[in-house]
Amino acid sequence: MAGRKVVVAGATGLVGNAALRHFGALGGCEVVALSRRKPRELHGARHVPIDLTISAQCAGAATELQGTTHLTYAALYEAPNLIDGWLDPNQIRTNDLMLRNLMAALEPVAPQLRHVALLQGTKAYGVHVRPLIVPAREGRSEMYEQPNFYWAQENFLRELQQGKAWHWSILRPVLIIGLAMGGAMDLIPPLGVYAAMLRKQGRPLDYPGGAARVSQAVDVDLLARAIAWSGEADAARNQVFNVTNGDVFTWENIWPAIADALEMKPGDAVPLSLARQYPAWIAPWDELRRRHNLISPDLEAFVDLSFQYADYSMRHGQTQSGPPSIVSTVKINQAGFTEMMDTEAMFQKWFRQARTLRLLP
Incomplete structure (x- = not known):
């Protein structure tokens, strides 16, 4: 990556943080982190505070964007009511505006721009509103009739790129597992x-979720490597790719491995909404932070909307086994990215790392 300048938008998020970590470890690569808040770790990147919803702030950052060769766009606006927000027209407009504002500022000062990586996900196939076609495949299974900011961003990028030297790649990860506050x-x-x-x-x-569903996940570090690959591979030029670990899982089957990583015994199925319960944990969490000398912040800052996402992912309240949520990774494998990871080992990796870093007791 020598001589390249990588801009990571959404640097405090799960994917953005992993991209900083990956590109920072390569060496010889200038990395710029864009986000409203400064990331906990920059991994050698230079932070530029910016709110992408404000065009003037994007224009004001043009000097910092000069000479960009690669953009990893991992910025994301989510509504306070996370799940309902996925269908909210304002959420769609805001995410569309953010990408437009950044590209309007970046493209004129980056004649050497070579690649833009954009993140989508299985909502492209309507997973949030209908059972997936199994396996969901790029170019065949999309739910274009369902309003989604993915389509607004994708259509904008396709039109903007026409006749240009740079290219784009769209990555569609499944459930992303990593660590960001x-x-x-x-x-x-x-x-x-x-x-x-x-x-x-x-x-x-105890397992707090609902009835089982066969699903997939992806390690965020593996995803970061897929993003980096897409910026260099000819086979990834203007292409869309699903990205997974390569296996499947159910929460019940990996629960003992998660318990082991946390040095606990697996318990019984005891349904619980984490989003509804967490206010009762605010004071006990602060006590645990003091007792164990944790570096993690208060509960709101540490977890934010992810309590809602945990309920959704583990199907809280669902009493019937759900339809499988499986995507095909044949396309990205045939294009040349063939990395895989055991999902059980992935969960253990991140829970153990969270404890080692004193984010969890």
Whole structure:
């Protein structure tokens, strides 16, 4: 990556943070982190505070964007009511505006621009409103009739790129697992806090979710490597790719491995809405932070909307087994990105890392 300048938009989020970590480790690569808040770790990047919804702030950052060769666009606006917000016209307009504002400022000062990586997900296939076609495949299974900011951003990027030297790639990860503080869709903090509350009571790690559904996940570091690959591979030029770990899982089957990583015994199925319960954990969490000398912040800053996302992901309140949520990764494998990871090992990796970093007790 020598001689390249990578801009990461949404640097405090799950994917953006992983991109900083990946590009920072490569060496010889200038990395600029764009976000409203300064990331907890910059991994050698230079932080530019910016609110992408404000065009004047984007224009004011033009000097910092000069010479950009690669853009990883991982910025995301989510509504306070996370799940309902996915269908909210304002959420769609805001995310569309953010990308337009940034590209309007970046493209004129980056004649060497080579690649824009854009993130979507399985909502492209309507997973939030209907059973997925199994397996969901790029270019065949999209739910274009469902309003979604994905389509607004994708159509804008396709039109903007016409006749230009740079190209784009769209990555569609499944359930992303990693570690970022205050993310809207980051499962390690809410599940870690839930586990800490049970351990404090001397209880095993009960499973709080609903009925099973066969799903997939992706390690955020693997996703960051896929993003980097897409910026260099000819086969990724102006293409859309699903990204997964390569296996499937159900929460019930990986629960013992999660309990082991947290040094707890797996418990029983005890349905619980983490989003409704967490206000009762605010004071006990602060006590645990002091007792264990944790570096994690208060509960709102640490977990934010991810309690809602945990309920959604684990199908809280669902009493019937759900239709499988499976996407095909044949396209990205045939294009040349063939990395895989065991999903059980992935969960253990991140829970153990959260404890090692003193984010969880």
